Amino acid sequence: MTLFYVFAVVAVLASMLVIAQRNPIYSVLLLILSFGALSGLYVLLDAPFVAVTQIVVYAGAIMVLFLFVVMLLNAPHEDTELDEHVHPLRRPGPMRVGAVLAVALIVELGWALTRAGSQAGGDFPAAAVSSVRAIGRSLFTAYAFPFEVTSVLILVAMVGAVVLARRDSGPSVPPGA
């Protein structure tokens, strides 16, 4: 139980500090720390495969790209003093929408937490979470449709990014050349 609290506190604190940072590089690093703590929680839940996947996919691959982008764009430090009034997200309209979203999130979280007690253990047998074979089997049989839909969704995002990032016509130049 002690370990649970250690990981949980690290995860929550790191996540909160992510948005409190002025320097985007530190935000990225704190997010990685938060992912690491989550992965620790998965280990405590007897799901080593999920824990390692969390590290490989999120901390190892996605966050490296985040860091890469932040460095390449050379994102400036946020300067609140200056753009307190001009920042589009700080105008009354967006702030009202934000307040509504925050209330919705709190209500949803509260609803989820009250339901969590009644469904403790859930419908997953413990073995299904820990065994790679069981995960693979259910992913490609019972959950095949959501799995494929997710991959198509990611493909759509990828194609969209390519379309948006492509410069005007002319012979296409291979990347890296």
Place this chain on the structure above:
Amino acid sequence: MPAITPLLIAQLVIIVVVFHALLLSAAAMVWVERRLAAALQQRLGPIRVGWQGLLQPFADVIKLMFKEELRPKAADALLFALAPVISATCAFAAFAVVPFGGETTLFGLLPEGMRLQVADVNVAALVIFAIASMSVYGIVLAGWSSNSKYSLIGGLRSSAQMISYELSYGMALVSVLLVGNSLSLTDIVNGQAGAWFGVIPKWFVFLQPLGFLIYMTAGVAETNRAPFDFPEAEQELVAGYHTEYSSMSFAMFFLAEYVNMVTVSAVATDLFLGGWHGPFLPASLGWIWFLLKVGALLFFYVWMRWTLPRYRYDQLMKFGWKVLLPVSVVNLLVTAAGVLYFGG
């Protein structure tokens, strides 16, 4: 609080032994690399300090310790200090799940058998992959926090290179996991015991020749060694991501590079070369075979460095994405079909 049993003590001893063996192997590799490089170039190399220059690495370490620790004025102090620590930690952590010997009772000292391995994790192969993917942070952060153009370009190149080659590395890993039918390195090594027709050892390198080639190529790229040593290409980038580092924090990057080489070689031995299985020696001395095979791969690393020139950066990217990745995907498909057809 677990009870203090002989098994627990043996585990602790193994942790200490592995840690120091890795440190010593890095020192030994420095000597081997310099002597081999000299031999390949018809020079003598370091021969003055100790017998045949064997104490040269220790003299180097002492020299590094007495150097001044410098930090550029505009550097990010926290990340600048953290980067070499991340590099070294990841390098050592990966070896924790690598098994290097079969079940043993340490010549009857233990009541029950134990495996020669720091931590027996049932997803060991993935853990190694995860830690390898984390080690890129050390280099990227070193490059960024130094606030120097050479360091930054070195760090960016390295992250692009590692992301590109990690994919092929993972595909090669999955192919061999399919053949071994397990994610545990111990099970994979034990699946390679015995021999076909009594002569050819049942190593997975014979079932996965392409996988082995892909793994080693991507492994060299992952460890930033020649001919893929772009992050520290001297002629273009001075010393790449560790240009601004001095004294012991430089030594930590140096150490991480050599320990990573040892880990990649050790994992390749476990996955493809039958681990501790070999003829002539009794099973309890299998770790000698393991050391010999790792040594052979490390020799190959150094040999390659002084044989092949460095590629151009665009060639590296083109090779990674347009040759190595498609080949590794096809290899994975063929392997999966083969495993399905022959029933593993």
